[in-house]
Amino acid sequence: MKISDRALRAMASRAEAGQNTRRGTDAPEGTRRGGRALQRPDWAPETIDVERPSVARMYDYYLGGSHNFAVDRAAAQKMVAAVPEAPLMAQANRAFLRRAVQHLTDAGIRQFLDIGSGIPTVGNVHEIAQRHAPDSRVVYVDVDPVAVAHSREILAGNDGATVVQEDLRRPERILAHPDVRSMIDFSQPVAVLVVAVLHFVADDDRPAEVLRTLRAALAPGSYLVLSQASDDGRGEAERAEAEQVYRRTDNPLWVRSRAELTAFFDGFELVEPGVVWVPQWRPESPESAEDAERAVFLGGVGRLGG
Amino acid sequence: MGESPDAASGGAFARAWAKALWGTSYLPMTQAQLEALLRRLTDLLAQTLRAEPLDLRVGHRVATELVAAHIASAEALGRTLEVIQLRLIRDLDLAADDIADRMARLMAAVATGYARALRDRTLDEQESIRRAAMTARAEAERALRASEARFRHQATHDPLTDLPNRTLFAERLAAAVDAAAGSGRRVGLCFLDLDRFKRINDSYGHQIGDRALVAAARRVSRAVEPHLVARLGGDAFVILVERSTGTGDVVAVAEAALAALAEPVLVDGHDVTITGSVGIVERRAADSSPDDLMRAAGSTLNWAKTAGGARWALYDAERDDREQARQALSAAIPTGLERGEFFLDYQPLASLHDGSLLGVEALVRWRHPQLGVLRPDTFIGLAEETGLIVPLGGWVLAEACREAVGWTAATAQPPYVSVNLAVRQVRRPGLVQEVRALLRRTGLPPDRLQLEITESTMMSGAEEPVRALRTLADLGVRIAIDDFGTGYSNLAYLRDLPVTELKVAGEFVRGLRAPEAPDERILASLVSLAHALNLTVTAEGVETGGQADRLRAIGCDAGQGWHFGRPAPAENILARVKGRAPC
Ligand SMILES: C[S@@+](CC[C@H](N)C(=O)[O-])C[C@H]1O[C@@H](n2cnc3c(N)ncnc32)[C@H](O)[C@@H]1O
Numbered sequence: 001m002k003i004s005d006r007a008l009r010a011m012a013s014r015a016e017a018g019q020n021t022r023r024g025t026d027a028p029e030g031t032r033r034g035g036r037a038l039q040r041p042d043w044a045p046e047t048i049d050v051e052r053p054s055v056a057r058m059y060d061y062y063l064g065g066s067h068n069f070a071v072d073r074a075a076a077q078k079m080v081a082a083v084p085e086a087p088l089m090a091q092a093n094r095a096f097l098r099r100a101v102q103h104l105t106d107a108g109i110r111q112f113l114d115i116g117s118g119i120p121t122v123g124n125v126h127e128i129a130q131r132h133a134p135d136s137r138v139v140y141v142d143v144d145p146v147a148v149a150h151s152r153e154i155l156a157g158n159d160g161a162t163v164v165q166e167d168l169r170r171p172e173r174i175l176a177h178p179d180v181r182s183m184i185d186f187s188q189p190v191a192v193l194v195v196a197v198l199h200f201v202a203d204d205d206r207p208a209e210v211l212r213t214l215r216a217a218l219a220p221g222s223y224l225v226l227s228q229a230s231d232d233g234r235g236e237a238e239r240a241e242a243e244q245v246y247r248r249t250d251n252p253l254w255v256r257s258r259a260e261l262t263a264f265f266d267g268f269e270l271v272e273p274g275v276v277w278v279p280q281w282r283p284e285s286p287e288s289a290e291d292a293e294r295a296v297f298l299g300g301v302g303r304l305g306g
Numbered sequence: 307m308g309e310s311p312d313a314a315s316g317g318a319f320a321r322a323w324a325k326a327l328w329g330t331s332y333l334p335m336t337q338a339q340l341e342a343l344l345r346r347l348t349d350l351l352a353q354t355l356r357a358e359p360l361d362l363r364v365g366h367r368v369a370t371e372l373v374a375a376h377i378a379s380a381e382a383l384g385r386t387l388e389v390i391q392l393r394l395i396r397d398l399d400l401a402a403d404d405i406a407d408r409m410a411r412l413m414a415a416v417a418t419g420y421a422r423a424l425r426d427r428t429l430d431e432q433e434s435i436r437r438a439a440m441t442a443r444a445e446a447e448r449a450l451r452a453s454e455a456r457f458r459h460q461a462t463h464d465p466l467t468d469l470p471n472r473t474l475f476a477e478r479l480a481a482a483v484d485a486a487a488g489s490g491r492r493v494g495l496c497f498l499d500l501d502r503f504k505r506i507n508d509s510y511g512h513q514i515g516d517r518a519l520v521a522a523a524r525r526v527s528r529a530v531e532p533h534l535v536a537r538l539g540g541d542a543f544v545i546l547v548e549r550s551t552g553t554g555d556v557v558a559v560a561e562a563a564l565a566a567l568a569e570p571v572l573v574d575g576h577d578v579t580i581t582g583s584v585g586i587v588e589r590r591a592a593d594s595s596p597d598d599l600m601r602a603a604g605s606t607l608n609w610a611k612t613a614g615g616a617r618w619a620l621y622d623a624e625r626d627d628r629e630q631a632r633q634a635l636s637a638a639i640p641t642g643l644e645r646g647e648f649f650l651d652y653q654p655l656a657s658l659h660d661g662s663l664l665g666v667e668a669l670v671r672w673r674h675p676q677l678g679v680l681r682p683d684t685f686i687g688l689a690e691e692t693g694l695i696v697p698l699g700g701w702v703l704a705e706a707c708r709e710a711v712g713w714t715a716a717t718a719q720p721p722y723v724s725v726n727l728a729v730r731q732v733r734r735p736g737l738v739q740e741v742r743a744l745l746r747r748t749g750l751p752p753d754r755l756q757l758e759i760t761e762s763t764m765m766s767g768a769e770e771p772v773r774a775l776r777t778l779a780d781l782g783v784r785i786a787i788d789d790f791g792t793g794y795s796n797l798a799y800l801r802d803l804p805v806t807e808l809k810v811a812g813e814f815v816r817g818l819r820a821p822e823a824p825d826e827r828i829l830a831s832l833v834s835l836a837h838a839l840n841l842t843v844t845a846e847g848v849e850t851g852g853q854a855d856r857l858r859a860i861g862c863d864a865g866q867g868w869h870f871g872r873p874a875p876a877e878n879i880l881a882r883v884k885g886r887a888p889c
Pocket of ligand 1: 097119194
């Protein structure tokens with residue numbers, strides 16, 4: 001037996017005439033944006049699909065890790081077949097990350113916000129930072145739920161590091177996240193790492209605005225570490241071929257030029273040597289910077305003055 | 307162990323080793339750190355190759371350390387074996403008789419140890435990523451369930467008060483009624499509405515109104531726990547009393563709710579006083595549907611409201627039936643008008659001097675398709691309440707004029723037709739035009755039309771109706787005060803009004819049994835006063851010849867009642883006018 005809605009509506013019609021029914025503003029954001037109250041809200045999570053390759057686990061494979069599944073390896077191998085240097089590129093990027101964190105730790109930075117942190121494999125930010133300065137605090141952020149779950153396991157028992165599942169494209173959510181807030185004091189300098197992630201953010205998702213939002217939350221003396229895939233200085237033919245390859249992967253890459261990457265540092269002062277191929281960024285020895293442009297990744301570190 | 311004699315050559319070897327390893331996999335250390343590590347392992351290997359007996363465990367240890375330092379790939383093993391094989395003996399000057407043999411055994415131990423460590427590491431990593439995937443999936447499912455629960459909560463609760471909303475209430479009520487089907491179980495509803503809540507919104511603003519609402523909601527739901535309290539919208543709430551044992555249970559719930567509201571709510575420094583009204587229904591669940599229960603509770607709430615609010619009312623089936631019937635009847639008036647279900651009868655007003663027919667009063671009847679012919683007292687009151695009296699009265703007026711014209715043509719002394727006008731009709735602007743147009747259209751002489759109004763119509767003090775009546779009187783239309791004597795009966799004000807006749811209520815006539823009864827004296831003075839004011843007097847409700855005699859003796863001008871003729875159709879009046887059939 002069901003009550004007809006009409007009957008109930010009729011009963012409440014007196015009330016409807018009153019004012020206290022205009023309550024749209026109390027609905028959660030998702031439902032409000034949907035317009036109708038009973039639409040599926042956007043905070044409903046997606047399910048985990050390990051049948052699809054994940055860039056986080058492919059990256060782990062390039063670095064020599066075994067935190068990956070057959071689908072990831074198959075995708076990575078396809079990539080390697082097209083771009084044989086892919087693993088070296090990943091390793092060079094990871095080494096850049098290590099040197100950059102080391103540099104920042106030496107510069108006195110004790111707070112790190114690592115966005116697009118990936119699967120914690122080897123040489124993680126908190127290991128580098130806390131080895132040098134045990135009071136360093138690190139928050140990892142990734143959209144990949146498996147990467148996040150794995151990070152959480154690795155970080156269990158480490159009071160100075162945590163992980164949150166958020167999307168770089170929603171920086172205001174990252175900044176407002178309670179776990180981020182409780183680990184990081186934004187009145188003090190923070191190093192924000194956006195390393196090998198920005199090429200997953202389409203121009204339509206306005207990466208410059210994302211970075212501006214992050215910058216606005218930072219105290220003077222903070223840093224931004226950026227790296228991303230670039231087609232800078234390549235011929236038309238090469239560029240076309242590279243794009244061809246990227247298009248075929250699940251996560252199309254948004255390759256960008258050195259000028260574009262430099263523009264992302266808007267508001268920051270670039271630390272020497274500026275935006276360069278990642279092996280050229282403060283190399284440990286001259287020979288390790290050889291063949292640098294084959295690295296594909298451009299990177300740099302900027303400091304927020306003031 | 308002190309500084310080894312081959313420090314320089316060991317360093318060169320370690321550098322070569324490091325170079326060979328570069329790029330095999332990601333090595334999370336600086337070049338210097340890598341070289342330092344390899345240098346240490348080089349020394350270990352050199353010492354072992356020199357020592358007697360050959361300690362193969364060192365081979366395992368070197369391999370394990372490499373893998374632990376993340377130098378962990380097939381390529382790294384291959385390059386390691388290669389560089390050791392090619393350079394270690396030469397660089398560190400390890401030549402000895404059995405060196406090839408010792409080297410082979412040590413390398414075998416390194417390879418074995420490395421493969422073992424690498425396999426363990428691979429398995430560990432596979433296990434950990436699989437566990438992470440499982441955790442992530444479990445987490446996603448938990449979050450999905452939580453979001454579904456949240457979604458469901460949101461769909462079934464009112465966002466302002468967080469009380470169950472109409473949807474959830476409907477579900478619970480339907481379930482309660484369903485569950486009770488076939489059993490003798492009873493259910494109750496309290497339909498609660500805050501009295502004049504709009505005023506709180508208006509005087510304090512919506513924000514405070516909302517907070518007062520939240521406070522009221524919280525109090526009520528706490529006071530009636532564990533019964534379900536839902537907000538239907540606005541300031542309307544409903545309480546579901548499942549498994550009631552009788553009316554008393556539900557009345558107690560209603561009283562608790564009203565008591566909870568009685569204390570003023572302090573919102574933002576304002577003492578906001580809220581009262582509520584409750585409509586209570588309580589019955590065997592099997593005897594009713596949820597819709598019925600809700601409707602009954604709603605009507606009952608209206609009773610509590612019309613009784614002044616701040617109280618509960620208990621459902622009364624008879625009263626509800628009556629009201630419903632009335633409502634149905636009033637709703638049928640417009641269609642009845644459209645379909646021509648109304649018609650007029652006319653009752654004679656006879657001269658008390660010579661018995662001649664002075665006029666007739668038009669009386670409306672309704673030939674209702676289901677209920678048969680209805681007298682005006684069953685529906686005029688309803689029509690007055692709902693405003694339908696305006697179209698209905700307009701129709702009566704027009705119809706009476708139309709039929710009266712027939713009598714005018716039939717005789718030189720035609721009776722006037724007297725039509726009742728309701729307050730709303732008189733107050734309505736445009737009455738004068740309406741009457742004028744009617745007279746023009748039908749050709750009825752104005753003095754053959756009499757409009758009957760009640761005393762109260764004139765007593766409102768409003769200027770406009772008096773002016774309208776004066777205009778009509780100036781046209782020649784007769785104006786009568788109906789039911790005189792039952793209301794305020796102020797003769798003084800009649801002096802200033804355009805009235806031609808007083809109709810004295812039947813109550814006085816009924817009192818005329820004994821001569822010199824008080825009613826007769828009242829009536830006598832009334833008649834003489836009326837005459838002094840130049841008004842004629844018609845007595846209503848004259849049923850007997852005796853009454854007619856007394857009225858005549860008093861000096862009353864005319865009479866109306868069964869004694870002079872019952873209400874009859876227009877044709878009968880026409881016949882009587884023509885003198886053929888005295889009624
Ligand atoms: C190539 S890995 C980089 C890992 C680490 N930053 C490094 O450079 O060694 C890229 C990571 O970014 C994550 N990612 C991709 N798009 C993202 C987004 N919109 N928000 C947050 N993380 C994202 C992927 O899940 C993956 O773990």
